[in-house]
Amino acid sequence: MSMPFGYASPEQIMRDRAEYARKGIARGRSVVVMQYADGILFVAPNPSKALHKISEIYDRIGFAAVGRYNEFESLRLAGIRYADINGYTFNRNDVTGRGLANLYAQQLGMIFTESIKSLEVEIVVAEVGDSQAEDQIYRLTFDGSVFDEQGMAVIGGQAEAVAGRLKERYKDNMPLPEALEAALVALTEPGGERPPATQLEVAVLDRGREHRKFLRLTGPRLERLLKTVKSETKPDKPAEDVSLPEPPTAPDGDIDTGSAE
């Protein structure tokens, strides 16, 4: 192998690659993934109806990503293939978020060290369990590092600032409207305007659902949910009426909207 003109040390190359990837990822908007009472909530400001940042991978597993669309889309498709192959070969219960996170970590790490350009993506793999203690949220960065997050994860954009705001409001066992409110507050810069329902991509992994736990909240359903969030007074209807028709995603009783302070 010939020595390239203008030698750069491996440390320098890695640093440059990392910086390049970080810049690309910070350019977009943040995505929030967090636990709520009945599962895991995904919220992403996203004006596009077609190019999703949040997706279903398998029965209990969801995926969220920021960065370059074409790059995380190919990761998403690979994840679906991996999950479907494993579920078909063994059993549906044998597909785990941990396995998928490891697969992604290998691929991201390999590309980071071997390619000229690392992937400009950051992803979250979340798996909803039978109870809150069994929920798992993994955050993966462009270099293949895996972080086992507790309760919440923020990726992309001004991730640290958003995570800071989310931490202030985050509580264990929040009902869905309250969790959504917390996510929206975190995603909105102080003094900034909240994105309308049409500019939001919201989905849940709801442990109460049968078969496939992933559910995209769109259209009237999301608007109703956002209205519950906004209203200052406590609504007299139980939470399930405003969120999902079946099965309930929030326990019976009054909702603490989190905004009445």
Next chain:
Amino acid sequence: MNNLFTYTGSSSFTEFLGAYAPDLLPSRMQAPAVPVGDQIPHATTIVAATCAGGVVMAGDRRATSGNIISQRDIEKVFRTDDYSCMGIAGTASTGIEMARLYRVELEHYEKTEGRSLSTEGKANRLATMIRGNLAMAMQGLVVVPLFAAYDPAIDGGRIFGYDVGGGPYEQRNYHSIGSGSIFARGSLKKLYREGASPEDTVLACLNALYDAADDDSATGGPDVTRKIWPVMAVITADGFRRLPEEEVSELVQTMLAGRMEDPDGPTAPLR
């Protein structure tokens, strides 16, 4: 692992499986040199009928190998996605495997493309799968499915039949497959009412299965002592719903009480 990431084929799981792990495809199994159909358990009767705003599918619980009852409580009606289901008749093992693959096929497309397949698309995919099994069918490992789905485009149910070479053949109103299908279809012909409520259509299907079991030794009737009831599924705009055991049990008891008086069951008006 690499072509997990670099595969650029269609959104079909079966196609991907063929490239990635072809041994796992049921249709790629080596066809046996001699017919083995009689030695392998067979699934028997499935009926399906459209109702107001949806479709009903029901299957008995018996599997037979020749004159032996190999299983009393086999399940032959499978939910394939939120708005569709399939029932299988013929070789039970291959049929179950096919249903499993078909479910992944529909889901894989939905997740990849972000939308569900059209009802025709679903029916066509199943046809390709059945055709892939033709070599096996020639050696006696016949699988014939019945496919039923709620089609949002017409806000109603649709039923598709198949033969060993594939299909699909869309059926009007009702259809039945399996060894008892002749009797079940005859029964449904008299009991089916167009646009009837899902509840009434469930009753018609239940009676059709009973009539099939009455005349076909390979179809199992309701097993009162062991409390094994047929699998009944209803698909409407609300999605797939398998009737819970208690509900089916109640319907069966009512039907049996009626048959105690009149063993041939309800009669259709002559004019």
